[in-house]
Amino acid sequence: PELYAEGHIPGAVRCDPYEVEAYIDDVIGVTVAADKVIVYCEGGECEDSIFMCRELLEAGLGFESIYVYTGGWDEWVKQGQPVQERCIE
Template sequence: MQERKRNQRYSKSTSREKTKKSNQIIEKLLKRIFIQNSLFQVLFFLIISVVIGFGSNWLKDDPIPLFAVKLKIATTDDLLSDIVTESVLRAIGLDQARKFHNEDVVFVDARDLEYYEEGHIPGAWNSNHFMELIFKLDSLQGKDRSIVTYCDGDDCGSSEDLAYDLQNEGFTKIFVFVGGWSEWQQAGYSIKK
């Protein structure tokens, strides 16, 4: 009789252990399925988002290019005279920037205000307050006069971003001085602090 009770206790504890183990296995399987399901959902929504994004861009009248087009540096007066009639951005080098500066073309510094205050091309305006800049440019010279944007140098894209923003506001003759502040300063041209 005692042995029978012992066997019953043993079988109860064994069945509890089996139940506990089976619950653990089920729990692990559910976690695995949930994680796999979550990863599948994330991947699915990511693919759908990319397809929708590219599809809507492709259907637009003026799609955004997949790769940025590098601006070509305008080096001759003939090329610059052709640009005057088009609403496109052109990059200019140091010689053309100097020529524009001597002709009192407006220069806009795309760098942060603290860098602008440390030194800038004489007569250049700072772009930190964009709406004020647009109003000032439009009221003083209109949207069809030349503007040169610049920032720190070749690696700085702020001048190009600013140029595109100005173009979106209706300005038509925008030039990006690629060498920017660094090249101007290295050439020994006058600076203002």
């Protein structure tokens, strides 16, 4: 929660991969109408985004709409992309 509040990709919805049960219904509700769902984590050695993709697939989100941003948060910030600091939950 602290990392998300400190900054995230604009429009991102927080879902802790270690507490999926607490978030998955809200995440599915937001993502089911989306053309694309892009999952990211810190990047580098972090594999939380891969884990989260599996959870979304198991919850019924179609595989054709899920993408992993492998560069993650670290790459996003290094490239000077926009950052949102307000929480969306």
